[in-house]
Amino acid sequence: MCDEADFSARQVGVMVVNFRCPHDTLACLGALSRLFTAPRRIVVVDNGSGDGSTEVLEKELAATSMQPRPELLALPDNLGFSGGNNAALRLLLQDSGCRAFWLLNSDAMPESFALDALCARLNALPRPGACGSLLVHTRGVGRVQCMSGGRLNRFFGTTRHLGGGLDTNAACAIPSATVEARLDYVCGASLLVSRAAVERVGLLDEVYFLYYEDVEWGIRMRRAGFDLGYAARSLVRHKEGGATGATSGPEGAQPVRSRFIDYLMLRNRMWLMRANYPLALPCVIASYLGVAARRCHRGQTDRLGLVVRAAWHGFVGRMGRPAAEEERSA
Known part of the structure; x- marks a missing residue:
């Protein structure tokens, strides 16, 4: 049962960072427009694309009837994943009505109940820090990229997504608590973070620029006593690599890295x-x-x-x- 500390999707600020992939970003916004419960605000960050993305997004967002109308924040330079999301976080933190923030990759397509499920699971945690979705590969049918996030090997620094390659139905049968007991970080492709966690542990560390910043954030949250969650009903289809320039590999395989x-x-x-x-x-x-x-x-x-x-x-x-x-x- 919800108490006064709980929040709903209507109190969430969403951020989508674009870098030279406006068509992916617009498709992501289309998916957001079909959410069962609309968020409070949506901020689209153009991360210094310099390829006309800003103009494309300005034109499309001016013509949209979507509510809430997405706000465009154009940055002069590419600040990476961490810097781009931090720019949106700083803006949304000024709005006291935003009680949680959803980081969503521009190449991700959330299903209609994705945000509500994230909110429900984050509210259910004893000390809500961050919560992730069931990420499924866009290519192919029913193969899991990860369940919320993954594990960090504390001897070698390698990471491993939880549930990678599983059938979606098999992944859904695994209790959230079982996944959460093994969770070291939440994947930044779909990450709902509470305002309390951001205010306590700070923003993403911009020294990473791209990759491992979500892992480091998870370390800080765990050390500060916050819980990390997994919302199995929050289904998000993720192209993986579309926002970074990596070439998508076969279903269930890692993208080909430049x-x-x-x-x-x-x-x-x-x-x-x-x-x-x-x-x-x-x-x-x-x-x-x-x-x-x-x-x-x-x-x-x-x-x-x-x-x-x-x-x-x-x-x-x-x-x-x-x-x-x-x-x-x-």
Whole structure:
């Protein structure tokens, strides 16, 4: 039974970050318009796309009859996943009527009851921090990307999505509490976070730019005593890779990573462990030998320098948005 501390979908601020994929973003907004309960506000962030995305979105949003009418926040530069979402969070935090915030990828398509289910599960947690959806691959039928989020290996810094590859019906049969007992972080593709958690632990850490920022947020929330949840009835179809430029792989497979994405994931993994689990660094460093061996096995010997450079930058804390020359060399 709800008490006065509970909130509903009508008190949620939604944020969708666009980077050079306005058609995905508009499709996501179309799905939001079909939600069973409309949120309080929707903020679309154009993350310095510089490709005409802002103009496309301005035109479409001006003509929409959607309620609430999405607000467009155009940033001059690409601030990454964390910076783009933080810009929206700072705006929505000024609205005292927003009691929770839904981070939703631009390449995600929520089903009509997705937000209501997230709210119900987050309200049910003893100390509501964040709650995730049942993410299902867009390609193919009924294959799970993850159940809310995943596990962090505290020796090597690798992550593993919970329920990846399961049939959707099988995943729905697993109790939320069973998933939550194993949950270290909520995937940022669909993440509902309470205002109390944001005000207590702070915004996403922008030094990550892209990848692992949701993992780090989960670590902070857990350490602050907040609970992480899983709403099995919150079904969200996710293209995966559409918002980052990675090429979608076969159903149930990881997207094919560009050199730049490979660099960011390896760099950020090293920094996450150095900052949060420094005693594990010998194991983490040793694991990068395995990374190099796998790149050789895949015929990617041209990435060995990238692996070394990413590990070193993460180790010494060369973080944030990589310089233009680093993007080109990656």
